[in-house]
Amino acid sequence: MEVLYARCCGIDVHQRSVVACLSLVEAGERHKEVRTFGTTTRELISMRNWLIEAGCTHVAMESTGVYWRPIYQRLFGFFELVVANAQHLKAVPGRKTDVKDAEWIADLLQHGLLSPSFVPPQDQQELRQLTRLRLSLTQERSQLVNRIHKLLQEGGIKLTSVLSDVMGVSGRAILEALASGESDPERLASRAHKSVQHKHEALVEALVGDMREHHRFLLRELLTLTQAVDRSIQHGEEEIEQRLRPFETLLERLCQITGVSKHTLHVLLAEVGIDMKRFPDAAHLASWAGVCPGNNESAGKRRTGRTRPGNHYVKVALVQAAHAAAHTQTYLGEQYRRLQHRRGAKRAALAVAHSILVIFYYMMVTGQPYQEKGVEFFQQIDQHQVPDRLIQRLQRLGYQVLAPERSQGPPAA
Numbered sequence: 001m002e003v004l005y006a007r008c009c010g011i012d013v014h015q016r017s018v019v020a021c022l023s024l025v026e027a028g029e030r031h032k033e034v035r036t037f038g039t040t041t042r043e044l045i046s047m048r049n050w051l052i053e054a055g056c057t058h059v060a061m062e063s064t065g066v067y068w069r070p071i072y073q074r075l076f077g078f079f080e081l082v083v084a085n086a087q088h089l090k091a092v093p094g095r096k097t098d099v100k101d102a103e104w105i106a107d108l109l110q111h112g113l114l115s116p117s118f119v120p121p122q123d124q125q126e127l128r129q130l131t132r133l134r135l136s137l138t139q140e141r142s143q144l145v146n147r148i149h150k151l152l153q154e155g156g157i158k159l160t161s162v163l164s165d166v167m168g169v170s171g172r173a174i175l176e177a178l179a180s181g182e183s184d185p186e187r188l189a190s191r192a193h194k195s196v197q198h199k200h201e202a203l204v205e206a207l208v209g210d211m212r213e214h215h216r217f218l219l220r221e222l223l224t225l226t227q228a229v230d231r232s233i234q235h236g237e238e239e240i241e242q243r244l245r246p247f248e249t250l251l252e253r254l255c256q257i258t259g260v261s262k263h264t265l266h267v268l269l270a271e272v273g274i275d276m277k278r279f280p281d282a283a284h285l286a287s288w289a290g291v292c293p294g295n296n297e298s299a300g301k302r303r304t305g306r307t308r309p310g311n312h313y314v315k316v317a318l319v320q321a322a323h324a325a326a327h328t329q330t331y332l333g334e335q336y337r338r339l340q341h342r343r344g345a346k347r348a349a350l351a352v353a354h355s356i357l358v359i360f361y362y363m364m365v366t367g368q369p370y371q372e373k374g375v376e377f378f379q380q381i382d383q384h385q386v387p388d389r390l391i392q393r394l395q396r397l398g399y400q401v402l403a404p405e406r407s408q409g410p411p412a413a
Helices: 041-053 068-075 098-110 122-154 169-180 185-189 194-206 213-243 245-254 262-271 282-289 312-325 331-343 345-366 376-396
Strands: 007-013 017-026 029-038 058-062 080-084
Touching: 007 068, 007 098, 017 041, 017 098, 029 041, 029 098, 041 068, 058 068, 058 098, 068 080, 080 098, 122 213, 122 262, 122 312, 169 185, 169 194, 169 213, 185 194, 213 245, 245 262, 245 345, 262 312, 282 312, 282 345, 312 331, 312 345, 331 345, 331 376
Parallel strands: 007 058, 058 080
Antiparallel strands: 007 017, 017 029
């Protein structure tokens, strides 16, 4: 095979050490030199100086957890870096050592057989960390609320059967009184907000239980943890909004997409980025995000259409937006309902998520505002497709149908 890079290096990354294989091709002969370095800053700088002195031009490593990040930062700007997917670097089975892994990476790089992964710029990486932290904190808060629900059930308190949100204004006031030792149902129910006073009798009945001191202790701790998580979520959202303040006009324009909230856009801008040039078209973006059917065909047979893993954070945010759009009388809402009837709720949500991402891509590329087609778009298509479909069914049953010719065709998609 043709050698593309005469001086390159493959690095096998670990938590405490890295194994670097420097591969040099000179006068048609190939020489390899393998060295092991630590992962401290001084050791990484020593490795960088060694590669510079050897005239190395390209360096490749696999994306092993977060261990590759400090190495990337120390080498960035000095070499052409390739961070490859670990699945693309599978070596020959039965020949597994750190040295052989480094040599294998160097061989693949030297012959141009590695596909580089996209490494976003530093500001986008920091925004990603903020949005992912917010998602993690939101999940932790949900777990704490579920623990409070379980605790109330153990104590015989049926508050969740009366209030839709036990962590709302009324629910939190009642829970704090329970945690402080109050046990009288009438006094507890009187702490509810005036908007739920019509449920006073039901609240009194639901608050008759057997809350022991053990339950009150656990409730106090859970409420304290919930308040701390809420405070951290608020701080994280303020930091995200501060970083995205220069893009307020862009966010306002993108918020016109049905079902898309600011939180969804925060995730999209953090994971996908502002620059769409690295995606040739919307189909490549949908494939990267994992919101399009899989491609698995052999011998003319279509196997599974299961979606690829893609970007988990983008997929979750888009599916949530799709479920929000499903409750609207819009183009995306009607698309969801039509697909749900034939293909099920999950496939419908993923299809609408794909549509939202395609709309997002073209709005980012063209700078145009969102244009709502409305439910009437599908109704206009039905005016032409339904008669044809019924005529075909009658013809399959053996009838001869004479239909008048239509002067106008279906609307353009």
